[in-house]
Amino acid sequence: MNEPRDPRVRSLDARSLRGLAHPLRMQLLDALRFGGPATASQLAEKLGESSGATSYHLRQLAAHGFIEDAPERGKGRERWWKAAHQGLRFDDALLADANPEVRGAADTYLHEVATAQTRDLSTWLGNRHTWPEEWNRTWDLSSATLRLTPGLARELVEKMHALVETYRDRAIDEDNADAAQVRIQTRAFPLSTE
Incomplete structure (x- = not known):
């Protein structure tokens, strides 16, 4: 039985992947996903790019369905963009296409x-001194090296993802002054012992 897919997360396929796999497009999409709606000029300034380049790549992202107009934000000739999805899902099969x-x-x-x-x-790491002390006591930069089979490694990754998902429903209201976006990064990969 297939588990239901979260509509907030877009699954990448061969066509959409080719429309996204560009460094500036990925930066633009992240800027919209995590910073909210913006114009091409605002994104150009934020990312240190020309507004012409950002406009072109925003149109490409829109053509592939990654972003969409945010008309509620626009005034006059300004075109505002927003992310169409909150997350992306990568299918390992794309590596063997x-x-x-x-x-x-x-x-x-x-x-x-x-x-x-x-x-x-x-x-x-460069800006942690600007955060309140309570945030400086909560971050983590750790690693563990375990000897696992591919099956156990997959099980561990799935359990880490499931744990993170339990916190998604506990998201804190944006008006809460004590809350901040927290980036959780997981990495699991085999190491060569040679």
Whole structure:
């Protein structure tokens, strides 16, 4: 029996992956997902890009259904954009697709995700002194190296994801001054012992 899919999460397929697998497009999508609606000019300034480049890549993201107009925010000629989904789901089968362009897009996507996660962590480490002391006592940067079979590794990943999901329903109201967006990053991969 298939478990129901969360409509807030978009599953990537070969076509949509090719429309997303570009460093600037992924940065733009993240900026809209985590920062809320914005214009091409606002995003250009935030990301240090030209408004022409951001406009082009925003249109590409819209053509592939990743973002949509936010008309409730627009005034006059300003075009506001917002993320169409809260999350993305990557299918490992894309890495083995018969089309080399799809495999290349899958590799690009995964490398950009890893780069973005590293950038987020580095930003936190560089700015943690600006956060209240209570937040400086709650963050975590740990690792564990375990000897597992592929089946046990999959079980561990699934349990970590299930645990994170239990907190999604406990989300704190945006008006709560003590709340902040908290990024949870999980990584599990085999290490070469040679």
